Amino acid sequence: MTNTELENTAPGNTPLFQVSAEAHVTASPNEVYATVSDLPRSGEWSVECTGGQWISGTPATVGAVFRGENHRPEEVVAWAPVVRGDWTTESEIVEAEPGRVIRWAIRDRAGRRQESVWSFEIRPADHGCVLVHQFRMGRPTEGIRGITADMDPAERQRFFSDWTAKLTEDITATVQRIKQVIEKN
Template sequence: MTDTPMKVDSLFEVRAEVLIAAPPGVVYATVSDLPRCGEWSAECRGGEWISGTPGTVGAVFRGENHRGRDVVAWAPVVRGTWTTEAEVVTAEPGRRFCWAMRDSAGRRQESVWTYRTQAAEPAAEGSVLVHSFWMGKATEGIRGITADMTEAERTVFFSAWAAKLQTEMEATVRRVRDVIEKF
């Protein structure tokens, strides 16, 4: 089995952005509070910090996730509720917050989620929030999902999964905006 359906530098590179009527520090404080992510994430329902100082580099977060039957329904992905662990790899208050997913042995994988905040252009007020996801080598989970797929099925899966990620990330940044602007 190969990790990718074709030769590329990464399996996934997805991003979404939104303008939020709040300063970068407020946006950063919200999105770096991972236990709150259930307020805006399509899959993560929240969770808890299990080691390290919350929100700092090296801290580990255990997330509780849920995926319905209709998400890329034909693919053998986890359905229902499951947990993941992620390690904070960048924490630059007011600017950038990143975490890498860990495998079952607790090793960081090439699966990194990022929130980047910046002041909006002078003509606009507030901040731009950019949410991105990058996966280089296939994670332990992706390898398991695609293990019994043909090359053609992998190609279809990666395309469908990228579309799922894009749709969910666009919804996520809109929900973050709504949560912040509600106050």
């Protein structure tokens, strides 16, 4: 399958994936930002990221690079040829405004940013703030191209549907876990 054929699975400018979840957190926007921008702590709340380390740049600033350590069990979308077990990713911070937003793009093997962007956005609210966790993938990443390379159109459609459901569950669990971590302190 060519890149053009895969890109045509998402007509126009429609992203392949776009999911978000939010939670009200009883803490200040700056407290929430200090927690979620500390990406090595991700293992405390993420479904797949077990932690990691900053490998270049000033942590949590635009241009900094984080190497995430991840784990995915065998049963996750078990029929699809996705990465299982342990693996790493590299992400580059593309936006960082304390108390408001941190956004990072997953890099490909050559170190280029892909249209695979995760973020935490924070807005003030009564008695704390609202934390919004988002994921958006525009054009397919090298990983998605590899996963779907041998799929027929029906299998690709099934994969995108199943993976969207998985992402939605993960992102929802993540914001709830962050809320618990912050409010426990």
